[in-house]
Every structure is written in C-alpha cells, then in structure tokens.
Amino acid sequence: MNTSNTSENPHTLPVPLHIDRSWLDQLNNRLEKGGPWGDWGLAQLAIRGEEARLVTSFDELQCLKHLQGLSPLPHQLDTTRKVLFEMSGRAILADEVGLGKTIEAGMILKEYMIRGLVSKVLILVPASLVLQWVRELNSKFGIPAIAQKKAYTWHSDIVVASIDTAKRDPHKDFLLSQEYDMLIIDEAHKLKNKKTTNYQFIQKLRKKYCLLLTATPVQNDMTELFNLITLLKPGQLGRQGDFATNFVVGKRQPKNQEQLKDELAKVMIRNRRGEGPVQFTKRHVTNVSLQLSPEEQALYDGVTAFVKDEYRASGGNLSSMLSLVTLQREVCSSRDAVFLTLVNLSKKIPDESPLTAKVWELVNAIRAIKANTKAEKTIELIRQMNEKVIVFTEYRATQEYLLQYFQKHGLICVPYRGGMNRGKKDWMMDLFRGRAQVMIATEAGGEGINLQFCHHMINFDLPWNPMRVEQRIGRVHRLGQQNDVKIYNLSTSGTIEEHILHLLHEKINMFEMVIGGLDVILERFEKQESLEKRLVKMFLESDSNEEIRQKVNSLGQTLDQIKQQVDYESETMKEEEA
C-alpha cells in the first residue's frame, strides 16, 4: 500500500492522516496499458453501496439494521450500547445465566465489524461450546466464524477455539505473535487465578477490544474479581494493595461499596433475572411417589445387599466400585439397565468366583419382573397431559426400553442422546417439534437442545448430580418459554431415590430455585469431594433407612447454609449495583 503522511500539504489536521494512494498507481498503470477499464454502472453501484453502509455517526448502533430475524431484548441492547460507547470495547459481561450473554457479545462484535474497526477476532471458549458458538455467530449474526481444527485454521479472520488448545504449543507461539482486534472469552471466571498458565497466556495476547463473559464473576473471594479486571484493564481498581485496603473486608465482603460499585460499573455489566422486562415463567414441581411391585422390590433389595457386601469386602474403597455404584443407581431406573450392567459384570469375573452365583441370582430376580411400575405411571401422566413431553433418563438401556414400550402403546416418540451426530440431533429435534409427542433424552448438557416449545418434563430417574438436574430443566425453562414449566419427578418409595429427591427438592429446593446460584454453591460445597461421591458413601455406609435420612438432612443443612451465604453476598452485590 502506498501510504504517506502529508507533510508537504499546507493544511494540517490535528490528527495523523494516512492517505492510501494505490488508486493513482492503478490508474497510471492502466493508462499505460490502455485498459482494462471499469464499468460506469458498477462504479456507481459501488458508490451507492458505500453510501448505504456508511457509518455516518460515532454513536448510533448500526448492527440492528444488519440483523434480520434477531430481536434482541432491551437489556441486551443497553449492554451493547454501553460496551461500545461508554466502555470503549473492553468489558466483563456478567449477566446471570440465561439472559443471553452470547447474544450481547455477538451484537458487539457485529457492530465493530460493520464499523470496520474489527476484522481479526479470536474467541476462546470451553471445548464443548466451540461448535455452538460457531453456529450462533454464523446463523444469528452472519459472522463467518470458523472452529479451530487444524493449525492452518488459525489464519482465518474469525476463529473459535478452546482455550486449552490455544495455550498449548505449537499454537501458543503463533497466537502470541498475532494482533487481535477483538478477543472474546466465554466462561471467563476460570481465569480467576493469576498464577495459572491460562491467565498468563491471555494476559500476553495482543488485543484491542476484549470481552470477558461469565455468569459468576465472584465465586470464592474478591481477589478473583480483581484478577479478572486486571486482565481487562490493569489499574482500574487501583494497585493490588490499594484494592485490598480500599475495598475488601473479609474474603467475600466488600467495603466502600459505593465507590467499588462506581469502579465496577466502568468495566462490568451485570443484568439480573427478574429485573426489567425479562420475566421467566414459573416452575411447577410434582413429585410422584410410586410403590414398587413385589418383584421389583425383590430386585432392589437384592442389588442393594449385593453392592453393600462388595463395598464392605473392598474395605470402603470407592474407586474400585464404579460399576457397582452404577448398578445401585440403575436399579431405580429399569430392569433393562440393571441387566446390561450385570451381564458386563459377569464377563469380567472369573467363572469359579462365588460372585457368579450372586450375579445369576440377580438375573433371575430380573426375569421375575413382568412390568415396570415407573413406565406405566409415565404413560398415564403423558396421556393426561396430552401435550409435548420430554422424558429424561440417565441410561441408554432405559431409553431403549421406553422407546419400545411407548411405541407399543401408540405414542410417537423420538430418542435423543449425546452420541448422535449433529445432523441426527437436529433431525430428532425437528421430529419432536413436528409429529412426535414424546422425546426421550439421555443427555441434557452439551449444546443445542432448546425446547422452548415444550413445557412438560418428566424425570424418569434422577441424576445424583444437581448440576445435571439443572441442565435438564434448563433445556425447557429458558428465554422464550411462554408457559409455566411443569416438572414431574418419579421416585420409588423406600429406595435411595426417595432420599435424593428429598435432598434436592426439600432441602435445597433446587427445582424452583433461580438458576445460576447453583454452580457457585456446588463449587464451594465440593471443595473436598463431589456431592455425588458423598451420597454414594453415605448410602453404602448406612445400615438403616433412618440413618440415611439423618445424614441426608445434615447434608441438606450444609448446602442450605452455603446457599444463604451466597444469597447474602449476591444481595450485597445487588445493593452496590442498585
């Protein structure tokens, strides 16, 4: 490019002027060769095109006109404006879960691209979200983003990659040698620790604008927030020492809230649920308690005794017990699930082992079972609703069984599982949207199942991990859901399931709780050991139902305390922001 400053020019501007004179070279060149000459009609079209997309104002949002079929919510528009015109493109987007941070980031990116201020973009997200980001940017914003797969994809203008790949050799050196007009990081709370390689890598990346997305800017203590902001704009909250003396009382308690609030507002935007026009519909939870048939009860007791015996024999070592724990959970779901695991188990143990006999005993117990109490109840529920329903189960075998069982009873249903490829997943979703009344899903997390058109869900069995329960509900209960969501939890009385449901529902009230707080609570709770593991141990080590009940109660209390603590902190944060 032929660029120069106009020092010889009599008029000088108060700012540097760059003139691209390549046009004159081209014109001279073509005069010399006698052409080829451009078409006047096309030249006029080019000028009219430039006029049509000219950015005539410093501070008027352009992106909306460019986005067909996207109607952003008011808080998303406000956020976009604020980031552009008040924060100059460096911000933490800290909306609570489900308020559309991705949409906000997409709009901000689009606006900068339209203005020609951004062309090279790096988007770092957890590996499981890479494709979802690419798809959303492509379909909702017409932004040609590319998922990083091979080394050469880094050369594309807009790349979405996982941070763990990006920070590794040989990618790292290449990325650090680049200049990015914009850097976007999803789930940015993972960058709370200054000493991690992730943090140092992001700090070194050369970037003009930068967006950090997180629903939980403060998880454990205030320094995390300080570190996050330092990544974005070092010094915004003063020096490290100043920050500590000015703003921090306890680990999680800020002081000088007014001042902190002002400083935070310069770099962070946090929209909350239940504020403004964004209203979520209600959740109605019904627990359906069932009595197992004598045959089913026999199998349950048999499996429980078997698992407990093995646990004692192993001397309380959980890690070698994985398949047995699975067995214990499966027995609450369906005999098919149990059967499959038993068969696999029997293959692993030597023939002469005394275990073989026990396993076969259980298999015989399975043979005795003629009907599935839960499945019968489920059909009854579905018939009553007479609307679209999603049924969740944890196990493939149960899913297969239910598919068959429902079909036999004249219900049109489709499966959905994590192992399906994208095309098949989309196809299943389309079928469910169209002809099928029931979807039976084993996977709730991951990406892309948005089922706002359905507002009934049945938890055929419950995961022992509350995050998974929340993910399930989140598929249906999200922005765009018009109806109140009805959740049915099936549980069989006198089994472990009953205790889990009791814990999740009555103790931490998770089915009705506002989403978003849960991950914080769990992270604090699970500092030593996961909730799932504790439940398993608790169950295996207890001798009576009563003992389990007591232990579950105390667990519930601990969770409740953490929850209150989190609520309190969130209240104080809110007051600061208010």
Next chain:
Amino acid sequence: MSMSPQEVREHMMTYLESTECQIIEKSPYHVTVKLSPQADRQLTGRPYYWGFVDRTGAEPETLSFTFVFDPERYDQHEQEKTAAARQQDHLLSRYYGTAPLLPQLGPGRIQREDVTYGSARLQQIWNAARQEGFCLYLFEQPPSLQRETLFSAPYEPWLGVCFKAEMACDMKKEELHFIGISLVSGQIASPFPDRLKGLTLSPRLPENVHIQPATLSLDAAAGLLESYLTGKLAEMDYGWAEQAKERLKEELAVIDIYYEDLLKEPDEEKLAAIREQFASRRSETTWQYEPKVHLSAITCGLFHLRSKG
C-alpha cells in the same frame, strides 16, 4: 441507513444486468438468474472450478440462484401459485394419481437465497462492483446533432475520484467525497456528481470531438485533489479526536499508576517480564484510542466532458 426490499432489488438488478447475467424470471419480490461467467467468478467462490475451466478450456457451467428480496410476500405468492397448479392437475391426477412435488436436486437445482440489507450477498455485490468499476475511462455522449455539425466539439479531461474518509479512534465515523479536477484548467468540481448530472457517459469515443491537451499531469492533479480534500477535512469539528485523546491520556495514567509499584521489583528476571507487560499494555491502549484519519479511493477515473463555454 437501511434499505427497503425494493432498493435492495434495484442494487442487485443493476449488478446482474451490468454483468450480463441471464434473467430467467423476475417479480417485485424475487429474481431467478443464471449467472454470467464474470458474475460467477465474483460471487460463487469457486476458484478451483474456474482454474479448471481456464486451463482446460471446458465450456463453463455457471450457477443459478433465486434471490428473494421480500421473503414473506414471495412465499405467499409461491403458495398461491402451487395451489393453483394443484387444482389444474386435479383432472389428470384422477387418472394417473397425484405425484408429490419433489424438490429438484443435482446440477439443475436453483438455490434460493434471501437477500436483505444486512446479508453477506449484498456486501459481496458491492465489493465486486467496487472491484470491477474501479478505474474508469469515460466520454460524455453528445446529443445526436453533434455528428452533423461542422465543427468538432472540444472535450475537457477530468480526473474524478470518490474518496472515503474514515475518522477512527475507539469509535468510528465515515464520509464520502466524490471530487473532480479538470486537467486543463485545474478547476475543482465538488461534489463532482453535480457536474456529471444529466450526462450520458460511455467508454466509446464520440465522433467529431477533440480532446483538449492537458496542462496538468495526473500526479499533479491528484496532489491538488488531495490538498483540496485535506483542506476540507481540516475544517471538520475535531471534538471527537480531542475526547479520544483525553480518554487515551486517562487510560494511560491508570496503567502507569498500576505498574508504578510493580516496576520496583528487585528480581531482574521478573522485572523484565513486568516491563514487557507494561509496554505492551500501553501500546495496546494507544492502538485502541488514538484518533486518526484514513483516506482511500472507492473509484477513480478519467472523465472526458464537453467543455463549457
């Protein structure tokens, strides 16, 4: 500025007609078109295919598209059409049974694409137009009388350039300036389109005209245009730049304070790293906020216009 479906359609049609695409069907809401080789090369992103055609001399097979400008109206229109078609077939289908309407696949398939103001296709059209209309060499076409007059008409060469001025800091604003300068008199016409108004321009040299010799070289004329334009730009309000400079100063001050203590680090190795970080953070900030103006050309060319007076 946004555009109505009609305006989008008009832009699209201008491009398709200028590039001699074969229009198969059109309505106020859509156009179905078989692209010309020129347009296909620009729009379909098939460099390998065109490389193959160029090397082997094979007969090129261009793609066809249905561009829809008003999807809602178009769909409605189409539905009515198929409904009508179905009724007509009623008699036949009584004897032969109804055959479902199958979507056409394979090479004859015509892709549908909705084109609206923000769509990538329209941007692509504009960019292609800019590329193919970049350097111009045009003559004003005289009224038919000119051929019969005795004296040849004097024509004056003009250099016309459409400049885009981009005022950028952390935000941005743009302006277009289409200006022209006579290579004979050095007179500047701004805006140049005013001078061109009502004229028919074509690359064909008309009969019975003569071009006046230029007194200005192209480079000199370009220099004059530039200095005229910078003069105009200098009169602009630079409040935005002042504010950006102010923001930049504040941001730099914040950074300086933050690193002040850190830079007292006694460990040499650590200090080097901090210094580097400090420098890169400062340069990033300057990159982000520093105000500047950038000038480039959208189109340029020589316009031979009939001398006035």
